Each structure stands twice: as structure tokens, then as C-alpha cells.
Amino acid sequence: MYKGASYKIWSVLMVSPFIIFFLLFWALPLVLGIWISFHNWNVSAGNLGFVGLDNYKMILTSGTIYNDLFMTGLKNTLYFVVISVPPLVLIALGLALIIDNLPDKFKTIYRTIFFISYSISVTAVSAIFLWLFNNNGGFINNVLMSLGMKEAVNWLGEQPYAWLTILIATVWWTIGFNMMLFINALNEVDSSLYEAADLDGAGAWGKFWYVTFPQIKNVGFFIVIMTVIASFNLYGQTRLITNGGPEQSTNSLIMNIQTSVFGMNQLGIGSAMALLMGIIMTVILGLQYWLSYRKTD
Amino acid sequence: MKTISKWLALVVTVFLVLAGCSGGGDSADSGKGENGKVQISFINGFTGGDGAYMKKITDAFNASQDKYEVVELQEKDHYTKFKSGEYDLVVIHGNNLETYKQDGLIQDMSSVLEKAGIAETDFHQAGIDTVKLDDTMYAVPLDIHPLTMFYNKEFVQEAPKTYEDLVKINDELQAQSKDLYALGVPSSGLVEFYMLMIAAQNGIDLEKDGYLNFAQPEYAEALMQFHDMVWKDKVSPAGLGLDGEFQTFMKEAQEGKAYQTAVALTGPWFYGGAKEKYGDNLGVAPIPQIGSQLAAYGNSHTIALPANVKDEEKLAGIAEYLKFMYTPENLINWADGGQAPVHLPTLEKVTAEQEKYQIAYQNSQQFDDYVSAPQVYQFGEQIRYMNESVFSKVVTTEKLTTDALMKELEKATEMAKQIAATAPQQ
Structure with missing residues (x-):
């Protein structure tokens, strides 16, 4: 039944859409990006010739504008990764555990409520948070001042408040996605394990630590990796809420790569920056992978 | 080998089909x-x-x-x-x-x-x-x-023409309410207009050999005027962010919770919104003289x-x-x-x-x-550090000194030089 030329042709046809789109939209841009990064490529003037590793050297040489852009962007992005990943994972887990323990009739309602913010565009999210956190007469400041605070907080124009605003906006916006993954993982935990834990006299914490956590650990690791990648790609919130300020302190690496390409016209430099960013992300994720699975091996 | 050829043929065919579909131009x-x-x-x-x-x-x-x-x-x-x-x-x-x-x-x-x-x-x-x-x-x-002046006729009967007029308006408004100011100086947004306006109003030429030379002591002095507007003369509330000059103009003072300004030095594209809110009470006029001579920028x-x-x-x-x-x-x-x-x-x-x-x-x-922008290669990029970092420091750092500002201006100039050096025709 599954033999002969017809079977082979059909199997090739069935798999070919994936192969084609993989080549067109992943492999080809990647190869092109690597190739461009070795060239002096100006967006206006085009390819001005092969320069070898010069673009990388310029990015990594202290005192150049490209080094300043890359290092500032990288530092800001790493800062955001460090402050955003723990709340994005832990709050999502907390919400998932709460929903998991709700009566069945409420589960769907709350799951939808927490997930719905994820479907909103970053433009709308930014508009909401700009209004909420406006220094002059913003909603949050009005509430805080009604509660007795003397001076308005400059949420968008001073650090650490600007990062805090970006963090709150990001958590509100994206928490639903991680929460859904945790809910699915919790649904997979065998209920008999909890019954056994109950018989052994385990409390809520004991059940979580000895039953739930080991069962959802792999999904949790996947969520951490996905969240690190998402935080590395920070762009919309800092572009639209703080516009990189105050004093370029929320300029993310992606924003600075965009500046190199579309502001300075340096496509070669921008491609080299993007590849360096990819390498850094790969190293960090590899390290995470190694740290997470070292013990189990 | 035969299998590889089949795959190759299929991929090439689909590429050709997709290329054929793209058409147009x-x-x-x-x-x-x-x-x-x-x-x-x-x-x-x-x-x-x-x-x-x-x-x-x-x-x-x-x-x-x-x-x-x-x-x-x-x-x-x-x-x-x-x-x-x-x-x-x-x-x-x-x-x-x-x-x-x-x-x-x-x-x-x-x-x-x-x-x-x-x-x-x-x-x-x-x-x-x-x-x-x-x-x-x-x-x-x-x-x-150009940078345009809007004023609210409810607070200001006649358009201010000088900096002294602005200080006077501010004194009168502050006597009425601590939430009323003459104008707002933003930390980001239209700040390029502010920085080039003050250069023009002090007769400072920023262009030098194809790059923007910000590192001039007289320019540092001129920029410090915006610092003084916020921290010394206090004609503007502190801590205004993106487009703060217009947002504060459009706000309504709320006992310690929100500031309102009577004048806005802003972009003419905000006219529609301002007219809708203030109607006949909206005044429009050329910007006042803040520096040593009258000049407009935009x-x-x-x-x-x-x-x-x-x-x-x-x-x-x-x-x-x-x-x-x-x-x-x-x-x-x-x-x-x-x-x-x-x-x-x-x-x-x-x-x-x-x-x-x-x-x-x-x-x-x-x-x-009107004084137009210096004709330099990649003007926007040459002034980026000033727009995104230096001006914000000027208006948000209370204890900023001219020496500290000069160091920032030197950094901005060095960046501008590097951008200018990327020009294809020198």
C-alpha cells in the first residue's frame, strides 16, 4: 500500500510546502544576513564591497558609534531579560496554580480573562500604559496622590521607574501565554499522585514541591527558554512607551540594530549586530540547557 | 543521487512558480x-x-x-x-x-x-x-x-514676545495656583527644534567641516537656559516627558495632581487638537525671543x-x-x-x-x-545623541553644571564626526 512511485511523489509533495517556506523565510534570509555582514552594504548605495570581518571589528572596538550602539543596547536588553524572566514565569505559574484549584465552572472564565490581554496589539497596550503612567495627571499618579503620596512619580522619565513601567506592561500583556502553557502542564499531572501525597499527609507546599514541580519541570524549562527569547526581542514596548528614554536607558538591542540599518543606512553593520545578538542568545540558552539538565544526567 | 535531483527539481519548480506569481513591479x-x-x-x-x-x-x-x-x-x-x-x-x-x-x-x-x-x-x-x-x-x-507658539487666552491676553514676558506670565499664574506654569519644557519629542532654536537665537553655527560641532562653550551656555527654565526660574514644571510641552498645555490643573501651562512652544501639527479644545481661546503666534536675538527654527x-x-x-x-x-x-x-x-x-x-x-x-x-537645519550628511543621526540623551540631561538634572554639559557635548560631537565620516562623497 505504501510502496511505489506514486507514494514517493505524494510524500515529496506533502512535505515540500514546509521545505520551501523553510528555505525561503528562514535559511535564505539567514545565509543572506551572514553574507551581508561581511560586506560594506549601504541601504542607499547598495553593496560597496567585501570587507571581511571589519564590520564585526567596528562593533567590538571601543569608542566607535557602532560599539556604543551595540553595547548600550545589549546592556539594556540583558537588564530587561534579568528583571522580566522571573516575574513572567513565576506569576504565570502562580496564576495557573490558582486557576487549577478553582471550581471547574470558573476555570474557563478566568483562563480567558487572563489570556485576553495577550491578543491585544503592542500599540494598544502602549497607549493604555502611556495613559496610566503619565507623569502629569496620569491615572496611577492620581491614585497614589489620592492615597497621600506627596510628589508625582516620573514613571516614564526616570529610572528605575521607566523599566518598572515597561516590566508591568510586558507582564500584563504577555502573562497569559505562559499561564496557558502551565495550565496545560498541570492538567497532565496524574491526580492519583496528589491522592497518594494526601495519604502521606503532605501539605499544599509539600504537594507542589514533591508532586507538581517535578511533573511540570520540563514544560517550565521550555517556558523559561521561550521567555528569555521573547525578552531578548524587546522592541514594541520600549519604542512606544518610553521611546528608548530616559537618556537611551531603555534602547533595546533590536532598536539599535534598527537604527544602524534604517537610520545610519549601514545594513552590513546591522546584519553583523543581529548575528552577534543571535550568537549571544544561543550561548545563554545553551548555558541554561546545560545547567538545567546537568543534574538529571 | 536520483532522489536529490528530484528534490532539486521540485524546489526549483516551486521557486519559479512563486517568482512568476510575484509579477507587478x-x-x-x-x-x-x-x-x-x-x-x-x-x-x-x-x-x-x-x-x-x-x-x-x-x-x-x-x-x-x-x-x-x-x-x-x-x-x-x-x-x-x-x-x-x-x-x-x-x-x-x-x-x-x-x-x-x-x-x-x-x-x-x-x-x-x-x-x-x-x-x-x-x-x-x-x-x-x-x-x-x-x-x-x-x-x-x-x-x-517652524516651532510654533500656542497660548491660552484664558490666562494670557497678549502673546509673549520675550523671555521676560514668559517669566512675568509665570509669576502671575503661580500667584493664582501652584499648578499653573507659563510653559512646559519636554525631555523628549520635539527637543531637536528646541536645541536648534536656541542655537539660532544665540547666533551659534553648529556646522563645521560637514559635521555638527556641539562642543562649543557658548552653545553649552545657551542650552543651560532650558535647565534654568525648569530649575532656576521655574517657568516650566520639572519631569515632563515625551511631547510634554503640548500635553501640559492641554491638561487642566488639578490641585497638586496635574500641571497646566498657558503657553506651548510646539509643532504646528498639534493645531487641530488644540483648536478643538480651546476654540476661540486658542492664540497662535511666532515664538518669543528666548536667546540673544530673534530667530525661528523648524x-x-x-x-x-x-x-x-x-x-x-x-x-x-x-x-x-x-x-x-x-x-x-x-x-x-x-x-x-x-x-x-x-x-x-x-x-x-x-x-x-x-x-x-x-x-x-x-x-x-x-x-x-527662519534658520534652516545645517546641511550635513545624516543630520538626524548626527543629532541623535543630543535628542535622546543630552537634552534630557539638561532638563532633568537639577545640579547639572556647564562643565558636565560640555563633556556630553564633546561626546555628541565625536559621534557626529563619526557619522559624517560615513558619507559616500567627501
Whole structure:
């Protein structure tokens, strides 16, 4: 039944859409990006010739504008990764555990409520948070001042408040996605394990630590990796809420790569920056992978 | 081997099919449209309220024509699209013109303007200064949108003309309520206008050998005026962020919870919103003298001819379109959209109906004092560090010293030098 030329042709046809789109939209841009990064490529003037590793050297040489852009962007992005990943994972887990323990009739309602913010565009999210956190007469400041605070907080124009605003906006916006993954993982935990834990006299914490956590650990690791990648790609919130300020302190690496390409016209430099960013992300994720699975091996 | 060949054949086939499907191409290549008319693609960034007014001019031209058709594309990121596509006409901001010239993306427009019967004398000198590079007309000037002053007549009876007037207004308002200020100085947004305005009002030339030389002690002194406006004279509340000058103007004072200002030095594009809120109580006037001399700064729109346009028929069509646009009865639409045209016959019409074209008229009053942006390569990038970092420090750091500011200005200048060095033609 599954033999002969017809079977082979059909199997090739069935798999070919994936192969084609993989080549067109992943492999080809990647190869092109690597190739461009070795060239002096100006967006206006085009390819001005092969320069070898010069673009990388310029990015990594202290005192150049490209080094300043890359290092500032990288530092800001790493800062955001460090402050955003723990709340994005832990709050999502907390919400998932709460929903998991709700009566069945409420589960769907709350799951939808927490997930719905994820479907909103970053433009709308930014508009909401700009209004909420406006220094002059913003909603949050009005509430805080009604509660007795003397001076308005400059949420968008001073650090650490600007990062805090970006963090709150990001958590509100994206928490639903991680929460859904945790809910699915919790649904997979065998209920008999909890019954056994109950018989052994385990409390809520004991059940979580000895039953739930080991069962959802792999999904949790996947969520951490996905969240690190998402935080590395920070762009919309800092572009639209703080516009990189105050004093370029929320300029993310992606924003600075965009500046190199579309502001300075340096496509070669921008491609080299993007590849360096990819390498850094790969190293960090590899390290995470190694740290997470070292013990189990 | 046979299997690999099969795969290769399949992939190549699908690539060819996809390539075949892509078809089309830019209108610049197509020459004539389906209606047989010569098509002229015109790309601009008029995605705001003014877009409809430019469209009105284009639609009227198309309706009047049986030989040419202008296809107008209003795109938010029109510069990126322009660089990667082929168009026949493009709107370029005055401060970007030198960059596009040096990149070889635009060409001398003199012959097209001659064909259109448009002369240099048809324009205010401020417009000509913007488009004339190395004594060559690289574009036709459309408008100038300088820093504009709005004032709320509920608080201010007469438009302030000097810094002293602003201080006086502030004293009066502060006596009424601690939440009322004369004006707001933002930390980001329109800060380039503020920084170049104060340079112009102190007679400081920032251009040096193709780069922006910010590291001048007199410029540091001039910038410190904005610091003093916030921290010493306190004519502005502290901590205003993006577009803070306009947002504070539009707020209503709320006992310690929100500040309100009586005056806004802002962009003319905010006129619609301000007019809607304040109606007849909105005053519009040229900006006051804050530095040692009167000068205005802002940006401008110009229409340039892309370097790739060589076709005689198209060039004739472009000339026809410009001839149509640069007539007072057509270009007045642009003034109706809130922009101040630099075309003198149109300006006469604006002046004759100054109540109707309030913002265009008031801004045209600043043309005689207008100082355009220094013509340097990648102006926007050269000033980026100043826009994003230095000005914010000036207005948010209470204990900022001139020495500390000079160090920042030296850093900004070093960056500007490096950007200038990337110019393809030196």
C-alpha cells in the first residue's frame, strides 16, 4: 500500500510546502544576513564591497558609534531579560496554580480573562500604559496622590521607574501565554499522585514541591527558554512607551540594530549586530540547557 | 543521487512558480497605466491630517488631465520604501536633503522647474535656502513648519514676545495656583527644534567641516537656559516627558495632581487638537525671543526628483503636475491643511484670509527669521545623541553644571564626526 512511485511523489509533495517556506523565510534570509555582514552594504548605495570581518571589528572596538550602539543596547536588553524572566514565569505559574484549584465552572472564565490581554496589539497596550503612567495627571499618579503620596512619580522619565513601567506592561500583556502553557502542564499531572501525597499527609507546599514541580519541570524549562527569547526581542514596548528614554536607558538591542540599518543606512553593520545578538542568545540558552539538565544526567 | 535531483527539481519548480506569481513591479517601470495615461508615482509621508489636503491637490490634477496620472502613495515609513523602490517624485524633509543628495538618490530639478514655469523668485528666501545645495535646486520647497507658539487666552491676553514676558506670565499664574506654569519644557519629542532654536537665537553655527560641532562653550551656555527654565526660574514644571510641552498645555490643573501651562512652544501639527479644545481661546503666534536675538527654527517639506527618473515623458508629466500644484488656487489646500507654504503667490492668498488660515499665516510670519537645519550628511543621526540623551540631561538634572554639559557635548560631537565620516562623497 505504501510502496511505489506514486507514494514517493505524494510524500515529496506533502512535505515540500514546509521545505520551501523553510528555505525561503528562514535559511535564505539567514545565509543572506551572514553574507551581508561581511560586506560594506549601504541601504542607499547598495553593496560597496567585501570587507571581511571589519564590520564585526567596528562593533567590538571601543569608542566607535557602532560599539556604543551595540553595547548600550545589549546592556539594556540583558537588564530587561534579568528583571522580566522571573516575574513572567513565576506569576504565570502562580496564576495557573490558582486557576487549577478553582471550581471547574470558573476555570474557563478566568483562563480567558487572563489570556485576553495577550491578543491585544503592542500599540494598544502602549497607549493604555502611556495613559496610566503619565507623569502629569496620569491615572496611577492620581491614585497614589489620592492615597497621600506627596510628589508625582516620573514613571516614564526616570529610572528605575521607566523599566518598572515597561516590566508591568510586558507582564500584563504577555502573562497569559505562559499561564496557558502551565495550565496545560498541570492538567497532565496524574491526580492519583496528589491522592497518594494526601495519604502521606503532605501539605499544599509539600504537594507542589514533591508532586507538581517535578511533573511540570520540563514544560517550565521550555517556558523559561521561550521567555528569555521573547525578552531578548524587546522592541514594541520600549519604542512606544518610553521611546528608548530616559537618556537611551531603555534602547533595546533590536532598536539599535534598527537604527544602524534604517537610520545610519549601514545594513552590513546591522546584519553583523543581529548575528552577534543571535550568537549571544544561543550561548545563554545553551548555558541554561546545560545547567538545567546537568543534574538529571 | 536520483532522489536529490528530484528534490532539486521540485524546489526549483516551486521557486519559479512563486517568482512568476510575484509579477507587478513598481509603477515607475510600467510607464503607462491601464487608462493609457503616463503614470507618475509620488511617494510621501503625509499620513497625518495633512494627507487629505495633498490628496485633494493630486485628485484635482488627475481630474484635469487626459495625458498624465499621478499615483500618490502616503506611507508612514516612506523613506525606507523610497530607498528600496523606484518612484518618480518624493517628499523629503529639508534637514534630510543633503543626505539624499550625497547618497545620489535625487537629482538637479532646475530643468523640470523651468519646464513647469516655476522660478526661484516664486518662493520665500527661507524656502530657497532649504533646497539649494551647492548652488543647485535639488528640490522644490513646499512648506516650512517652524516651532510654533500656542497660548491660552484664558490666562494670557497678549502673546509673549520675550523671555521676560514668559517669566512675568509665570509669576502671575503661580500667584493664582501652584499648578499653573507659563510653559512646559519636554525631555523628549520635539527637543531637536528646541536645541536648534536656541542655537539660532544665540547666533551659534553648529556646522563645521560637514559635521555638527556641539562642543562649543557658548552653545553649552545657551542650552543651560532650558535647565534654568525648569530649575532656576521655574517657568516650566520639572519631569515632563515625551511631547510634554503640548500635553501640559492641554491638561487642566488639578490641585497638586496635574500641571497646566498657558503657553506651548510646539509643532504646528498639534493645531487641530488644540483648536478643538480651546476654540476661540486658542492664540497662535511666532515664538518669543528666548536667546540673544530673534530667530525661528523648524523643519520643512520639499518635493525632490529621484535620480532614476530619466524618461522625457515622465519628466514632462512631473513638470505639468508641479505647474498645477504651484498655483495659489491649488496650493491653498496645503495651507488649509495647516501647513505654511513658501510659495509667495499662495502666501498672498493666505495673508488675505489670515483668519481662515490662522496657523499657516502665523507661521509664515516666522519665515523672515527662519534658520534652516545645517546641511550635513545624516543630520538626524548626527543629532541623535543630543535628542535622546543630552537634552534630557539638561532638563532633568537639577545640579547639572556647564562643565558636565560640555563633556556630553564633546561626546555628541565625536559621534557626529563619526557619522559624517560615513558619507559616500567627501
